[in-house]
Amino acid sequence: MTDEQAVGTRGNEKLYAGIDAGGTEFKCILATGPDQVVAQDKIPVTYPETTLAACRDFFRAAQQAHGSFAALGIASFGPVDLRRDSPTYGSITSTPKPHWANINIVGYFSDALALPIRFDTDVNGALLAEWCWGAAQGLENAIYVTVGTGIGAGVMVDGRLLHGTMHPEAGHMLLPRYPGDPFVGSCPYHGACLEGLASGPALAQRWQVDPKSLPDNHPAWELQAHYLASMCVNLALTYSPQRIVIGGGVMERASLLPMIRKAYLAQMNAYLGDQTKDIEHFIVPAGLGGLAGASARLLLLNRRFNTGFSNPSRVQPPTSKNIRSTP
Amino acid sequence: MTDEQAVGTRGNEKLYAGIDAGGTEFKCILATGPDQVVAQDKIPVTYPETTLAACRDFFRAAQQAHGSFAALGIASFGPVDLRRDSPTYGSITSTPKPHWANINIVGYFSDALALPIRFDTDVNGALLAEWCWGAAQGLENAIYVTVGTGIGAGVMVDGRLLHGTMHPEAGHMLLPRYPGDPFVGSCPYHGACLEGLASGPALAQRWQVDPKSLPDNHPAWELQAHYLASMCVNLALTYSPQRIVIGGGVMERASLLPMIRKAYLAQMNAYLGDQTKDIEHFIVPAGLGGLAGASARLLLLNRRFNTGFSNPSRVQPPTSKNIRSTP
Numbered sequence: 096m097t098d099e100q101a102v103g104t105r106g107n108e109k110l111y112a113g114i115d116a117g118g119t120e121f122k123c124i125l126a127t128g129p130d131q132v133v134a135q136d137k138i139p140v141t142y143p144e145t146t147l148a149a150c151r152d153f154f155r156a157a158q159q160a161h162g163s164f165a166a167l168g169i170a171s172f173g174p175v176d177l178r179r180d181s182p183t184y185g186s187i188t189s190t191p192k193p194h195w196a197n198i199n200i201v202g203y204f205s206d207a208l209a210l211p212i213r214f215d216t217d218v219n220g221a222l223l224a225e226w227c228w229g230a231a232q233g234l235e236n237a238i239y240v241t242v243g244t245g246i247g248a249g250v251m252v253d254g255r256l257l258h259g260t261m262h263p264e265a266g267h268m269l270l271p272r273y274p275g276d277p278f279v280g281s282c283p284y285h286g287a288c289l290e291g292l293a294s295g296p297a298l299a300q301r302w303q304v305d306p307k308s309l310p311d312n313h314p315a316w317e318l319q320a321h322y323l324a325s326m327c328v329n330l331a332l333t334y335s336p337q338r339i340v341i342g343g344g345v346m347e348r349a350s351l352l353p354m355i356r357k358a359y360l361a362q363m364n365a366y367l368g369d370q371t372k373d374i375e376h377f378i379v380p381a382g383l384g385g386l387a388g389a390s391a392r393l394l395l396l397n398r399r400f401n402t403g404f405s406n407p408s409r410v411q412p413p414t415s416k417n418i419r420s421t422p
Numbered sequence: 423m424t425d426e427q428a429v430g431t432r433g434n435e436k437l438y439a440g441i442d443a444g445g446t447e448f449k450c451i452l453a454t455g456p457d458q459v460v461a462q463d464k465i466p467v468t469y470p471e472t473t474l475a476a477c478r479d480f481f482r483a484a485q486q487a488h489g490s491f492a493a494l495g496i497a498s499f500g501p502v503d504l505r506r507d508s509p510t511y512g513s514i515t516s517t518p519k520p521h522w523a524n525i526n527i528v529g530y531f532s533d534a535l536a537l538p539i540r541f542d543t544d545v546n547g548a549l550l551a552e553w554c555w556g557a558a559q560g561l562e563n564a565i566y567v568t569v570g571t572g573i574g575a576g577v578m579v580d581g582r583l584l585h586g587t588m589h590p591e592a593g594h595m596l597l598p599r600y601p602g603d604p605f606v607g608s609c610p611y612h613g614a615c616l617e618g619l620a621s622g623p624a625l626a627q628r629w630q631v632d633p634k635s636l637p638d639n640h641p642a643w644e645l646q647a648h649y650l651a652s653m654c655v656n657l658a659l660t661y662s663p664q665r666i667v668i669g670g671g672v673m674e675r676a677s678l679l680p681m682i683r684k685a686y687l688a689q690m691n692a693y694l695g696d697q698t699k700d701i702e703h704f705i706v707p708a709g710l711g712g713l714a715g716a717s718a719r720l721l722l723l724n725r726r727f728n729t730g731f732s733n734p735s736r737v738q739p740p741t742s743k744n745i746r747s748t749p
Contacts, residue, residue, distance in 0.1 A: 189692070236587050248660075252579070253582070253584070255582070257661075258579070259563045259579050259580065259663060260563050260663060261694070262662055263662060264660075264694065265660050266659075267659050269597055269652045269656055269689065270596055270598060271598055272598060284692070285691060285693065325596045328595075329656065329660075332590065332595050333595065333656075333660045333661070334586050334660070335586025335589055336586060362596065362612070363612075366591075367516065367588070
């Protein structure tokens, strides 16, 4: 276990546990509130049995060191089964990620830790975090997109987190080709869907280098901006949001976001006049420095929301006394 | 005025008035309930001043003949401004339809008839009608798509009609090209967006004939099925529905729907296993014979819903005593 930070419990406050289950690492956290982290660890995502056991061991050790905690919140990469009446509730379902299809995360931790568990997508967790403390504060209609190992979207419409029968899987939407682009795409299900064209692994596979090594003026970024702009067009046309927040590892390239905005305006061609008048506030970077940490911190607050984390009902913002205004 | 059908009021029941404002004709209706039509007329869509004045005259004549009515419900083609706090509330906004951009329909009828008006998209109206009496009964997550003069989607997620800042404009989503398809597309905003590739006018422009004259084995339908299947893939991935209901004039070609289902399964490639197991119940034809009539009939019921027609809150089905089980 690395990075464990033990600062002790504070008074009689209840301990909360959360897992930010991303495609690259699972961030485990134990805290009494968003500012009061008692213990945390980052577990690399390898084989499910290895990763899940390491998380379990973290929480068992944390329980012994700091006392029992009230609940575990999990925000997971997907697709996940969020239907409480489903026999596979709590599972990652048909992910292209090797070894992780049909893994029941909620079932594993229910058995291992005997706790009530709240479960939603990583991107809905991140969206709630951005809505509480980050780039989506005060909005009723907002989207959080992560562009990293995979591409996924968390969606709030009319003040509610959107689930549907399962949850949005917008990362695999079908998009037009950039003219002349010959890349077959990296998605094992769809080839050249959005994720197959514009995720981190797609970038690496297309250019056969670590994308971080590509200079700002490399044509890779023009293509990347084109596809992410088409994604924003389709998100804007389907959900009618006030804002699209984009985070994830690929977005650490600072020059990319302005290119996406420019390509978006060209592709949308003023069809939705109002939404494009103020493009700097319509397509924005994540305010909480990406997915990691943000949703985990949020999970700790799950009891402060009116309803459970996997419930689509209207959420209430935490009071300002309880949260930090910046991450 | 053609098609007027005067059967008189029934007892002391209140009269309701509705307009099903489609892209080809405005269907005006006056009734005391869905089965009790007092008067109706179909007004062709030409210039706004002509079409709107003809509707106004219909309702004025109907008022004189049948007495005053309580409210007017309008389900309109779009995009429309549904934000009640907007200075352009009640307008058709940036439609590619000639002459109809920035026409304030609600304002016109408010002035002309001095009535409370309920306003939503034609496709949300059609979806509610399908949900009450048609192909989406009993569902919490359903989509209605019309493929006709334009392409548009009405969306119910988690039991609520989805609006967002404006409303879904899924008809203009961007999609991959059918391999080798050279058609530039008919959308004046986006060229080869979904509507520019697969609406009725796009079909006519591409093949330079009335689509009705194309035989079932013409390659037009293979292309059409491909694009509408990609649309269904993107709708399924963004809204996670239990069912996609497709209506509109283009869908009168009976051989098209099975081709869409087949292409959908190929394109989705089993990514969302559950949603594709029962494709015959996942992608279905409209149960009410297309858009016309259905939403107008529904509008008459607007007072029976818990909330206003343009309010995103959870709707309640009408009681079975008040409605017909089939159209």
